[in-house]
Amino acid sequence: MTDIVPFGYFDDCYTRSFRFLFENRIIVVKCNKTRNIVQYIFLVRDPHSNIGFHQLLVETKSNPHSGYELLPKYHRFSIWNDSVLLMNIPTLISMLNLGIMLSLDCFWENVKKGQRTPVRDFNIGYLPDTRLLNSLCKLLGRKSAIIRVFCSEICLRIQKEYTAVIEVRAAYVPGKENEIVFVVITKNKCESPTIQDRPIVHRCIDDMSKEASHIIKNERAITAKQRNEMRAILDRNTKTLLKKHTNITLISISSIKSKGFNDNGISKSEYTPCIVFYVPVKGLIPVDEDILPNLIDGYKTDIREGAFTPYVLTSRDIHEKVKMGCLIQGLPDNTDTSGNIQTGTLGGFIDHPQFGLCCFTSAHVILSDNDMSAIGRGVSLQPTNDLSCYQPYHPHRFGSIVLAVCEEGNANCPGVEVVMIKIENRQIDNHGRFPGTEDIAYWSGKILELDEIRQLINTTETYVIKYGAETGITKGKILNDMTTTCFKHGNLNFTLQNQVAIYGVKFAEAGDSGALVFHCHENMPLSVIGVIEGGTNFDTCLVTPICAVLKSLGLSPPLQMKAFENVPYEQRKLENMEERICRIEKTSERLESEFNAIQSKLDKIISFFEKG
Structure with missing residues (x-):
């Protein structure tokens, strides 16, 4: 059970601190009214401590055994008024759970050693379930460092659990940015992995959409002028695109922009030069990235599945x-x-x-x-x-x-x-x-x-x-x-x-x-x-x-x-035949030698049993 208790007020009217008692530990939160942000979340070791924010700020620097700061950076509220805590209790509860998920015991073990390890370097013990992960994504933003840490750890654990999996990515569907799914890529066709409480989309490298294969068979010539223009565009933009969009497997060009492709090979394609991005799964964007551009320097783009x-x-x-x-x-x-x-x-x-x-x-x-x-x-x-x-x-x-x-x-x-x-x-x-x-x-x-x-x-x-x-x-x-x-x-x-x-x-x-x-x-x-x-x-x-x-x-x-x-063809043919005969003779000699060695061992075994 969690008790939410106002902890005290500061000298100015723009900041407040509040205490949360959770599982025999105290969390202290500092909020800033003018900036609409939560500035600090502190974990206090002693559940009976009445330490205030100013003391925490000083003591955690000089004496890490007294407390530990959980929040790696500021987080902004979308709204703020005098009743902010009453209106945002679920939000603050989520922040509280955030502390648990980062494994408080792990924090304290490092604190005892005097280590101030960044959040991203922790060996996380407890991971949020889907509901809580999505709540945190809504609260902190999908590009939050903490969301990245959780998603990376979940991906790593999925990949370790299933040997057939070669890559796992956390992603979202445009328009549903706070609902994280996990894209699981396997090298060979296999049953989709069953992962408890994790929404997944499974793709095999050999079993992706046939859209790219269908389109590439119908390619037409692109004019030299258009090729040169697109070459210049790619030269300027490729490195930036690959840095911003890590799900890209290839970037190329095409004379066809595909539209409405389905499994029956039916599409409403148009013949227009375009820049093509290939990704493992269409319609899913890496969790901390934005959607691919639909236009680059005047040329349309197309997205297809490919590896x-x-x-x-x-x-x-x-x-x-x-x-x-x-x-x-x-x-x-x-x-x-x-x-x-x-x-x-x-x-x-x-x-x-x-x-x-x-x-x-x-x-x-x-x-x-x-x-x-x-x-x-x-x-x-x-x-x-x-x-x-x-x-x-x-x-x-x-x-x-x-x-x-x-x-x-x-x-x-x-x-x-x-x-x-x-x-x-x-x-x-x-x-x-x-x-x-x-x-x-x-x-x-x-x-x-x-x-x-x-x-x-x-x-x-x-x-x-x-x-x-x-x-x-x-x-x-x-x-x-x-x-x-x-x-x-x-x-x-x-x-x-x-x-x-x-x-x-x-x-x-x-x-x-x-x-x-x-x-x-x-x-x-x-x-x-x-x-x-x-x-x-x-x-x-x-x-x-x-x-x-x-x-x-x-x-x-x-x-x-x-x-x-x-060398003329007939001579090449003759020399090649001689080489083949030579290889066959050497193989025959090797097999005969191996056969003789096996026969010798068998003779010794037979002799041993006959004497017995």
């Missing part, structure tokens, strides 16, 4: 002569949630002016979240550490990391996350071939600069191909060169600005990160346009422009990859 996933996977064949498109593996601490070391695709080869013959791939294929974070802050990899890389897996070493770059990018340069590996323990294929196929080869060393890619987008539907370790040869088409994504790698949130977007059904999948993407034109050698980073749930992959990758690795103009001898 981006880096394409890493597991390991397979060993190649004595390393090829573009091989599956590779990096540092042992770069693991998935199950503890498996992640792998991706070897991109291409370069002759580096300092390190000689090297290859490269996406950084998230090789490096852990901690390594990428450190490199993004300007910390170099330490040569004293083991920087070995393997093809396809440990212990089949083929080189070591000599350079890593993790840059988010800006208006003048696309974001890059790349690792360069010096080839040390293997030879490389000298004919620009890919594993298991003679259909394509990249021998020219040619690349396309960013201006050349943009020119192709503006003039034609530009088709591209790639060879990935997981999906092999696939075909797609370029959509734009101004897509930005913010993705998770372990615990790291990493942004890549101004990536090239490629549309193609199953153009790439997990295991293809790091693969080269090529522009192909009839009777012309392949030219590299970029490196695959990952993909979305609506048949779109993001590619870092190759010119940005090569510049970040310290190559000087004219930029190019390593060139190889152009």
